Amino acid sequence: MNAIKKYFFVAWIAMRSNLAYFSEVSGRLIFLGVVLFIFLRLWQVTFGENGAKTLGGLTLAQMLWYLTVTEAIILSSPPVARLVDQDVRTGALSVQLTRPLYYPFFCLFTNLGERFLRFFLNLAVGSVIAYIFVGPINFRADGLALFLLSVPLAFTLDFSVNFLIGLGAFWLEDTAGLTLIYSRILMIFGGMLIPIELFPEWLQPAVKWLPFSSVVYGPAHLFVKPDLAEFALLLLRQTSALLVIGIAVYWVFQTAMRRVFVNGG
Amino acid sequence: MNAVELDQLKKTFQVKQGSGFKRSSKEIVAVDGISLTVPAGQSVAFIGPNGAGKSTTIKMLTGILRPSSGSASVLGFNPWDQRSKLAFQMGVVFGQRSQLWYHLPPRDTFELLAKVYELPPADYKIRRDMLIERFKLSSFLNTPVRKLSLGQRMRAEIAASLLHKPKLVFLDEPTIGLDVIARQELRDLICEWNRDEGVTVFLTSHDAGDIESVAERVIVINHGQVVLDGSVGEMRRDYLSAKLLTVAFHDRPASFDVNGAKIIERTDHSCKLELDTSVSPVSVVVPQIMQLGEVADITIEDPPLEDVIAHIYSSKHSPQQRY
Numbered sequence: 001m002n003a004i005k006k007y008f009f010v011a012w013i014a015m016r017s018n019l020a021y022f023s024e025v026s027g028r029l030i031f032l033g034v035v036l037f038i039f040l041r042l043w044q045v046t047f048g049e050n051g052a053k054t055l056g057g058l059t060l061a062q063m064l065w066y067l068t069v070t071e072a073i074i075l076s077s078p079p080v081a082r083l084v085d086q087d088v089r090t091g092a093l094s095v096q097l098t099r100p101l102y103y104p105f106f107c108l109f110t111n112l113g114e115r116f117l118r119f120f121l122n123l124a125v126g127s128v129i130a131y132i133f134v135g136p137i138n139f140r141a142d143g144l145a146l147f148l149l150s151v152p153l154a155f156t157l158d159f160s161v162n163f164l165i166g167l168g169a170f171w172l173e174d175t176a177g178l179t180l181i182y183s184r185i186l187m188i189f190g191g192m193l194i195p196i197e198l199f200p201e202w203l204q205p206a207v208k209w210l211p212f213s214s215v216v217y218g219p220a221h222l223f224v225k226p227d228l229a230e231f232a233l234l235l236l237r238q239t240s241a242l243l244v245i246g247i248a249v250y251w252v253f254q255t256a257m258r259r260v261f262v263n264g265g
Numbered sequence: 266m267n268a269v270e271l272d273q274l275k276k277t278f279q280v281k282q283g284s285g286f287k288r289s290s291k292e293i294v295a296v297d298g299i300s301l302t303v304p305a306g307q308s309v310a311f312i313g314p315n316g317a318g319k320s321t322t323i324k325m326l327t328g329i330l331r332p333s334s335g336s337a338s339v340l341g342f343n344p345w346d347q348r349s350k351l352a353f354q355m356g357v358v359f360g361q362r363s364q365l366w367y368h369l370p371p372r373d374t375f376e377l378l379a380k381v382y383e384l385p386p387a388d389y390k391i392r393r394d395m396l397i398e399r400f401k402l403s404s405f406l407n408t409p410v411r412k413l414s415l416g417q418r419m420r421a422e423i424a425a426s427l428l429h430k431p432k433l434v435f436l437d438e439p440t441i442g443l444d445v446i447a448r449q450e451l452r453d454l455i456c457e458w459n460r461d462e463g464v465t466v467f468l469t470s471h472d473a474g475d476i477e478s479v480a481e482r483v484i485v486i487n488h489g490q491v492v493l494d495g496s497v498g499e500m501r502r503d504y505l506s507a508k509l510l511t512v513a514f515h516d517r518p519a520s521f522d523v524n525g526a527k528i529i530e531r532t533d534h535s536c537k538l539e540l541d542t543s544v545s546p547v548s549v550v551v552p553q554i555m556q557l558g559e560v561a562d563i564t565i566e567d568p569p570l571e572d573v574i575a576h577i578y579s580s581k582h583s584p585q586q587r588y
Binding site: 002003005016017021091094098100101258 | 324327328329331348349352353355357359362364366367368369373374376377380381382383409435
């Protein structure tokens with residue numbers, strides 16, 4: 001019990017610490033406003049050209065709310081891979097290892113603490129902007145609950161991939177390139193720019209089963225169109241992806257711990 | 266009971282050299298069969314030049330690194346197999362790396378550490394308040410760490426590492442970058458804690474003052490081996506038979522030439538001599554000085570500990586090639 005409590009406290013402290021970066025946070029919020037405005041214009045034209053009421057099953061208003069959520073998710077991500085990479089390279093990792101904490105969990109909960117703070121801030125501001133642009137859509141309490149339940153797993157999944165990339169610092173000269181590739185794939189196949197329903201038919205099933213869509217598209221789509229069956233499916237996708245990546249993280253971390261610690265100090 | 270027992274501890278690293286197809290692997294011995302015992306409650310300075318194998322040894326003692334061969338027992342645990350159990354009883358301070366959360370006041374880090382080390386809330390409060398008082402933290406306990414002076418920060422760092430009542434603390438250059446007063450305060454606190462709570466202190470430092478005021482015992486390692494193990498006094502006596510003599514005369518002596526002594530400094534009325542007591546003992550040199558003129562003052566001192574350490578580092582074992 002104590003063992004679990006300490007990680008939640010880590011998350012709480014990380015959240016508090018993150019409040020110190022207020023200028024960074026507000027900078028991101030302005031960016032969010034600009035991005036949403038561009039999206040609104042873009043989709044207004046797309047809907048207008050087609051003369052369609054819905055695209056991929058979403059109305060214009062739903063589309064903008066969908067994009068608000070995907071942006072809030074993407075923009076809330078702390079630079080996990082970079083931080084882990086730094087810890088490994090500078091030897092700061094050795095300080096962490098002298099404490100009764102499991103380093104991957106310590107990082108996970110630090111990440112979740114920071115990320116939830118950023119995410120809810122983004123979502124709050126994004127919602128105000130979306131509300132001003134297109135007004136409300138049909139929100140249901142149970143729908144929101146499903147959405148909120150899907151977010152922690154999405155964040156954990158995203159964290160695990162980034163953490164894995166960060167551990168690459170034990171073998172690679174630089175992990176920034178990999179981080180960049182992953183973040184772009186997440187944006188495209190995760191469905192940040194367009195919902196997966198608008199992908200080519202033949203591509204959709206594969207994309208939905210890839211872990212990227214479980215991070216971005218899954219929760220965002222639940223937010224605008226809550227559906228219990230879809231939620232169950234998302235949960236299955238998230239947990240199975242997490243299982244695979246979790247095992248990979250465990251294995252890579254074990255291997256990394258046996259590697260040289262000549263770095264620093 | 267012994268806090269630390271090392272038996273033939275050895276660590277080698279494979280280092281890749283060259284580039285492209287010419288890459289070859291080379292084995293480097295970082296720690297070359299160290300055996301030593303530290304009884305509980307002792308304060309030990311573990312010193313050596315850069316690259317001597319200090320950090321590697323400490324990393325093995327804290328369980329971060331697995332040795333290539335040999336065995337170790339720290340507080341009765343095998344550090345690399347029982348790292349998490351050992352972690353509860355051990356405190357670590359790295360002078361160059363902070364464990365305090367940079368944007369939060371020290372109080373929050375203390376709170377977090379209490380959870381991390383699973384301290385019962387009541388015990389934690391008593392312990393924390395005691396540390397606050399002893400380390401004089403109350404004036405900046407609620408100030409974010411980024412706004413603290415280095416001296417304040419290091420006091421908080423060390424207090425944080427003592428929160429869970431560790432039986433053994435590793436202090437890695439705790440006084441680095443501190444001013445003279447802050448340094449002295451910190452040394453006093455470490456001594457006090459070692460004496461009153463019986464904490465075993467394992468100190469590494471390049472500062473001779475730290476070693477002199479904190480450590481009962483000095484272990485010098487170089488090229489991965491223990492080259493000296495003894496008290497600070499013994500180290501001075503055995504290792505350097507040199508003495509420094511400062512002599513002042515009432516009148517101007519004709520010369521300062523004394524057999525077996527080297528003149529380091531001279532003015533009209535005084536001089537500073539260095540002698541090797543194994544060749545010319547003090548009892549032989551001093552009568553000679555007395556005959557040079559009427560002596561006003563004479564002091565005989567040991568050379569500064571820095572010189573002793575420098576001497577130890579540079580002698581023994583010809584330096585092998587390092588990376």
